[in-house]
Amino acid sequence: QVDEVEGPGAHTLFRRQLPDARVAAFRLEGLVDAPIARVLEAQRAGPEHGKKGAGPRRELLRREGEVTVTYTFMPVPLLADRDLVLRQEHNHDPATGIHRFVWHTVEGEGPPPPEGVVRIQRSEGMWEFTPQGDSRTRLVLESMTDAGGSLPAWIVNSFYPRELRREWNGLIARIRDPGPAHP
DSSP: OOEEEOSTTOEEEEEEEOTTOSSEEEEEEEEESSOHHHHHHHHHHOGGGSOOOSSOEEEEEEEETTEEEEEEEEOOTTSOOEEEEEEEEEEEETTTTEEEEEEEEOSSOSOOOOTTOEEOOEEEEEEEEEEETTTEEEEEEEEEEEOOTTOOHHHHHHHHHHHHHHHHHHHHHHHHOOOSOOO
16 A cells, blocks of 8 residues: 545555566555446546546547547657557446456557657556445556656656546546536
């Protein structure tokens, strides 16, 4: 355990060094006062649902049932920008009610990286949503991304938890404010 955050978006942060990885893997865990249906709706709305900013830009390349492939471009101040192509699959266990969105990088799909952009070769992780009764959901976010290029592991390991927390807080915000109803 590395850190614990209270209040809105409360979570516990864990760090683990994988034997076959240059950088650490991180895990965030917490509870949200929302039924799993609302959590799933917020997850499917994606980060584009919220405010636009200078953060990553995502583009859906294809969807086949519960599998999506997305292209993400990430501006990185003072360094070479990064991009990656991810394959994500949604699995649901009807016996437990658990939903998992598992992702990893894929090669051979998406546009070639623009000149001067570092293509991330390894990113993997998952969101896991577990119902806790009718009105609460346990959230778990696990992720390991090697930003590639000449970035030392200690820099990636120090900045990456902030990016995961930004993603975590974005989901919490979408859960609390689902936005306009979709037709």
